[in-house]
Amino acid sequence: xxxxxxxxxxxxxxxxxxxxxxxxxxxxxxxxxxxxxxxxxxxxxxxxxxxxxxxxxxxxxxxxxxxxxxxxxxxxxxxxxxxxxxxxxxxxxxxxxxxxxxxxxxxxxxxxxxxxxxxxxxxxxxxxxxxxxxxxxxxxxxxxxxxxxxxxxxxxxxxxxxxxxxxxxxxxxxxxxxxxxxxxxxxxxxxxxxxxxxxxxxxxxxxxxxxxxxxxxxxxxxxxxxxxxxxxxxxxxxxxxxxxxxxxxxxxxxxxxxxxxxxxx
Amino acid sequence: xxxxxxxxxxxxxxxxxxxxxxxxxxxxxxxxxxxxxxxxxxxxxxxxxxxxxxxxxxxxxxxxxxxxxxxxxxxxxxxxxxxxxxxxxxxxxxxxxxxxxxxxxxxxxxxxxxxxxxxxxxxxxxxxxxxxxxxxxxxxxxxxxxxxxxxxxxxxxxxxxxxxxxxxxxxxxxxxxxxxxxxxxxxxxxxxxxxxxxxxxxxxxxxxxxxxxxxxxxxxxxxxxxxxxxxxxxxxxxxxxxxxxxxxxxxxxxxxxxxxxxxxxxxxxxxxxxxxxxxxxxxxxxxxxxxxxxxxxxxxxxxxxxxxxxxxxxxxx
Numbered sequence: 001x002x003x004x005x006x007x008x009x010x011x012x013x014x015x016x017x018x019x020x021x022x023x024x025x026x027x028x029x030x031x032x033x034x035x036x037x038x039x040x041x042x043x044x045x046x047x048x049x050x051x052x053x054x055x056x057x058x059x060x061x062x063x064x065x066x067x068x069x070x071x072x073x074x075x076x077x078x079x080x081x082x083x084x085x086x087x088x089x090x091x092x093x094x095x096x097x098x099x100x101x102x103x104x105x106x107x108x109x110x111x112x113x114x115x116x117x118x119x120x121x122x123x124x125x126x127x128x129x130x131x132x133x134x135x136x137x138x139x140x141x142x143x144x145x146x147x148x149x150x151x152x153x154x155x156x157x158x159x160x161x162x163x164x165x166x167x168x169x170x171x172x173x174x175x176x177x178x179x180x181x182x183x184x185x186x187x188x189x190x191x192x193x194x195x196x197x198x199x200x201x202x203x204x205x206x207x208x209x210x211x212x213x214x215x216x217x218x219x220x221x222x223x224x225x226x227x228x229x230x231x232x233x234x235x236x237x238x239x240x241x242x243x244x245x246x247x248x249x250x251x252x253x254x255x256x257x258x259x260x261x262x263x264x265x
Numbered sequence: 266x267x268x269x270x271x272x273x274x275x276x277x278x279x280x281x282x283x284x285x286x287x288x289x290x291x292x293x294x295x296x297x298x299x300x301x302x303x304x305x306x307x308x309x310x311x312x313x314x315x316x317x318x319x320x321x322x323x324x325x326x327x328x329x330x331x332x333x334x335x336x337x338x339x340x341x342x343x344x345x346x347x348x349x350x351x352x353x354x355x356x357x358x359x360x361x362x363x364x365x366x367x368x369x370x371x372x373x374x375x376x377x378x379x380x381x382x383x384x385x386x387x388x389x390x391x392x393x394x395x396x397x398x399x400x401x402x403x404x405x406x407x408x409x410x411x412x413x414x415x416x417x418x419x420x421x422x423x424x425x426x427x428x429x430x431x432x433x434x435x436x437x438x439x440x441x442x443x444x445x446x447x448x449x450x451x452x453x454x455x456x457x458x459x460x461x462x463x464x465x466x467x468x469x470x471x472x473x474x475x476x477x478x479x480x481x482x483x484x485x486x487x488x489x490x491x492x493x494x495x496x497x498x499x500x501x502x503x504x505x506x507x508x509x510x511x512x513x514x515x516x517x518x519x520x521x522x523x524x525x526x527x528x529x530x531x532x533x534x535x536x537x538x539x540x541x542x543x544x545x546x547x548x549x550x551x552x553x554x555x556x557x558x559x560x561x562x563x564x565x566x567x568x569x570x571x572x573x574x575x576x577x578x579x580x581x582x
Contacts, residue, residue: 028319035427096567111441113427120425120432127410127439127458129562138552140559149562171567228447233439233456237566238409238480244400245480246489247385249519 024159024193027116031134032159032193034112034119037224037231040201044105044219047177056087057176063105065216069179075210082178090176095237097128097148099172100165100187101203105219111231119154119161124231132163139166148172150187161191174205182209197223293556295537299544301343302332303364305530308501308510313468315506320428322444322465325502325509328534328545328558330421333364336405336484340366340374342418346485350394367418369512370526376488382520389487404481408565410438410457412481413474413496417511417529421545423560431463431470436546436563442472449475455492457481463498470500474513491519507533534558 025033043060049069050062071079082089092098098106103123113120117135122128132152139151144167151167165187173180186206194200202218205211316324334342343363345353357363366374378386392401405411411419420436431442442463450460455478463472474496482489490496494517502509511529515521534545540558542548550557 091567094566097562097564113425113430113432115425115427120434122432122439122441129434129439131560133559135557136553137550137557137559140548140550140552144548144550144561147562148564148567230443230447230450231441232450232454233410233458235410235457238404238407238457241399241402241404241407242409242478242480244398244402245404246482246491247382247389247400249379249491250381 024196027114029116031116031156032161033114034161034191034193034199035114037109037111037229038199038221039107039109039224040105040219040221042105042219044217045102045107045175048175048179048217049177051177063217063219065218070212070215072210072212075180079178079180082173082180084178086176086178089178091172092125092176095126095235095239097126097172098123099148099168099174100130100150100152101189101201101205101217102172102174103128103130103149104189104201104203104221108234109224109229109231122231125234126237127233127235132161134161139164146183150185157190159192161189163187163189163191165189180210181205181207184209194220197225199223293536293558294540294549295535296539297535297537298539298541299330299332299532301334301364302530303343303362305332305364305510306508308468308503308508310469310499310501311467312504313465313502314504315468315502318426322426322431323468323470323502324426325424325431325470325500325506325533326426328421328423328547328560329509329531330534330544331418332530332532333367334418336411336415336418337486339484339486339488340368340376342367346393347390348394367527367529368525369528371523377522377525379520379522382489386487386489389482389489390485393485393487403485405437408437409481411435412438412457412479413440413459413477413498414511414513414527414529415481415483416440416458417531418484420543421534421547423546434560434563437565442470449473452476455479459496468502468504470498470502472498472500474498489520490515490517493517493519507535509533 027033042063043058044063046057048062048064050067051057051060053059106125108124110121110123119132121130130149130152132154134154137153139153146169147167148169150165152163152165154161154163168183168185170183184207188204190202192200199221201221202216204214204216206214313323318324337346338344344357368374368376371377389401396402416435416438423434425432429445433440438458440458440461442461444463449462454476456476457478457480459474459477461472461474463470477494479490479492479494494515496513496515498513500509500511509531511531512526514524514526516524538545540547540549546560547558548561550559
C-alpha cells in the first residue's frame with residue numbers, strides 16, 4: 001500500500017513537472033514565447049543592494065548575488081556622490097530612457113512582442129523600444145556602438161534566452177541609489193520561464209572601468225493578467241511644455257466648457 | 266543615435282560597394298531614394314491576395330515611408346513653409362505642379378476649421394519662424410512624439426506585426442494597434458499617440474483612434490485637432506505589397522465645422538533603396554556573413570537638443 005502510494009506520488013510529481021515544462025507558451029518553432037506584459041514586484045529599482053527602509057525607498061534584501069557591488073575604489077566614490085545627489089541627478093527624473101537592465105526592473109510594465117527573428121520590448125516608461133535579435137546576427141560594430149539600450153543579440157540555450165548586450169553609452173544609471181556604469185558596460189541576460197506566467201530574469205553585469213569583477217543580479221517578472229490590461233505611454237519628459245498645445249477654443253465659445261461634442265455651429 | 270551623421274557615414278561606406286553587388290541577390294541596399302512625387306494613385310479597398318502571416322493577417326511588415334513631403338506644410342505639402350525667411354532655392358512652380366493637399370475631402374483641400382480654430386492655426390503659422398511664446402514652438406522640435414497623424418509624414422517607420430497587434434515604430438513615438446477588440450482606455454486618459462483599436466477588412470487595416478491629446482499638431486503650418494477628436498483610419502494596402510494609402514477621417518465638433526478626410530500615400534522599402542536612415546530608418550549590419558537591414562533605437566530628448574536647435578530642454582526636476 002505504502003509502496004503504491006509512493007509510486008503514485010512519484011508519478012504525480014513527474015507528470016506535474018513535465019506538465020509545467022510543456023505548458024509554457026511557445027512559438028511555432030518550439031522556442032519559448034515571452035510575448036506578454038511583464039513587471040517585477042521587486043524593489044530592485046530603488047537600490048540593487050540590501051537596504052533598510054528610507055524616505056525614498058522601501059526596504060529590500062537586494063537582488064545582487066553576494067549583496068555588495070564590487071566597485072573599484074574611485075568608482076565607489078562616484079557612486080557615493082550619485083547617491084547623495086540622487087534626488088537631482090537620476091536620469092529617470094527627466095524621463096530619459098532607463099537603459100539595460102534598469103528598464104526591466106523599473107516598476108512600470110513593459111510589453112514583449114516576439115517573432116522568430118526578434119523580440120520587441122516596449123517599455124511603458126518613456127515608450128522606449130528595444131529589439132533583441134534572435135536571427136543569429138552579431139553586434140554590428142562600426143559606428144553603431146553608442147546606444148542608450150545597448151545592442152542586443154540573443155541565442156537559445158535550451159529554453160533559456162541568453163542575450164549579449166553591448167555598445168552602451170554611459171548616460172544611464174542602474175537604479176535610484178546611484179549605482180552606475182561606464183561605456184564599457186557589457187550585460188549578459190538570461191530569460192527563463194519558471195511557469196507560464198513567471199519569468200526568472202538574471203543579468204551578469206561586467207564593466208572593468210567601474211567594477212572589479214562581473215556580478216549577477218536576478219529578479220522575477222510577473223505577467224499582467226488583469227482584464228484588458230494594456231500599456232499606457234508615459235512620456236513624462238513632455239510634462240514641462242505639454243500645456244501649451246493644442247490651441248484652445250476661446251472661453252466664450254459654447255464648446256469650451258464641455259468635453260462632449262456639441263454639434264456644428 | 267546621430268541620425269544624419271550616421272546616415273551620411275553609412276552612405277559613404279555603402280555606395281562604392283553597391284555597384285559591385287548589384288547582381289548578387291543577397292545585397293539588401295541599393296541606391297534608390299524616395300523622390301517626393303507630385304501625384305499618387307488611389308488604392309482601392311478590396312480583397313487581399315498578397316502574402317499572409319501565420320496568424321492570417323496580410324503581411325505588411327517592413328520599412329515604410331510617405332512619398333510626398335514632410336510636415337512642412339499640411340495642405341500644400343510641397344509648397345514649403347509659408348513665410349519661410351530662407352525659402353528653398355529651387356523654384357516651387359505653380360500650385361498645380363506640386364502634390365495635392367493632404368485634405369482630400371472637402372474638395373477645396375482645406376481643413377474645415379471653425380473661425381476661432383482657423384485664427385489659431387494662422388496665428389501659429391505667423392509666429393512659427395520666430396516663436397516668441399512657448400505655444401509657437403513646433404512640439405516635434407522639442408522631441409515630443411509626432412502623434413497621429415504627423416508620424417506618417419516624419420521620417421520612415423517600421424511596421425511589425427504579431428498575433429493580435431500591428432505595431433508602428435516611428436522616429437518619434439510608437440503606436441500599438443490592438444486587434445483583439447478590447448475597449449478603449451477611459452476617455453479622460455489623453456495620449457500623444459492616442460489609443461488604437463483595429464481590424465482587417467481584406468486589404469485594409471481599419472483603426473478606431475480615440476484618447477488623442479492632439480498636442481502634436483499636424484505640421485509646421487499649425488493645423489490641429491482637440492482632445493475630443495475621433496479619427497477613423499483606413500490603411501489600404503495594394504496587393505503587390507509595395508504601397509498603401511493612409512485615408513483618415515477626422516471628426517471633432519470642437520474644432521471643425523464638419524468631418525474631413527486626409528490622405529497620405531506610403532511606399533515600402535525594397536532592396537533597391539539606399540540605407541539613408543532618413544526616408545527609411547534603417548541601418549546596415551555587415552558583421553555576419555550576410556548584410557542585414559535593421560532598425561536602431563530612436564532617441565531625441567536625451568540628446569539635449571531638439572532638432573533644429575529651437576527647443577530648450579527642461580531643467581531636471
